Amino acid sequence: MKIAIAGGHGQIALVLERLISDAGHDAIGIVRNPAHVSDVEQTGARALVADLEQLSEEELALRLRGVDAVVFAAGAGPDSGAERKLSVDRDAALLLAEAAVRLDIDRFVMISSMGADAYDPERAKVPAQNEDDVFQVYLRAKAEADANVRMRRFRWTIVRPGRLLDTPPQGTVTVGRTVPRGSIPRADVAAVVLHALLDDSAVGKQFEVTSGDTPIPAALNALG
Template identity: 80%
Template structure:
């Protein structure tokens, strides 16, 4: 299986790329900055330099030839401002879906955010007044990206993790349409995405996920 990961230099993406290659499959990290190519390649993955804020869907589709599935793990990142929350976290996610459809790819896994649909529409506007408002724009961007994906005929999965940790993976999680607020290692989020792809589980399912007591394959099978 060949899997392309948008936001290929992100922490979850790098962990996922390594897991994919260790499982005997091919990973391709899509990065904006050419300086990040070597970091992606160190995971065993290949890299494509492509700025999702600059390309159109036809241009991106050409770069996705031969790919079987795509993962959106990109984000504008801290301090990027409200405008880029929309242009990256929302618009780039839709662009990846458009390009995947043009390339004949129907499997798409989205890394979203817990409680994205609870954003405050009065605060989630551009220009944002303060950091709290920027965060509301971020949630809005994730919510709208998820809604766009749910409306497509693709075989999608939307993963909404809780607070992200840089601790070692546990391998056990709690999942549901909503779960109590909590945290989860980035490595476990990457493993959730991997199992969703390789086990072909949780298709057409949007779920929140935190650390819990159920092994990842069993948790995903239960919600599939």
């Protein structure tokens, strides 16, 4: 399987690219900055330099020929403003979805955010007034991107992790449509995405995920 990951230099994406490569599949990390190519290649993946805030869907589709599945793992980052929450966390996801449709790529995995649908519409507006409002715009961007993916004829999976940690993976999680607030190592999120890609148990599922006591394969298989 050839899998393209938008946001290919992100911390989750770099782990995922190595996991994909180690599993015997082909990973393509989409990066905006050419300086990030070597980091992606060190995972065993191929780097594709493409700015999702600048390309058209046609241009992106040309670059993704031969891909079997896509993962959206991009994000504007914690220090970005409200405008980029929409242009990256929402609009870049929609661009990837449109390009996938053009190429008849039907497998789409979205890395979203816990609580995305609970944003405050009155505060999730641009321009944002303060840091808390920027976070509401971020949740809005994720919610709107997720909704767009769900309405398409993809074999989609939407993963909504809790607070992200840089600690070693545990390999065990709690998943559900909603789960209590919690945290999860980024490496475990990557492992959840890999399992979702390689196993059809999570197709058509949207779920929140935090650290827990259930091995990742069993947790996803129990989604029902």
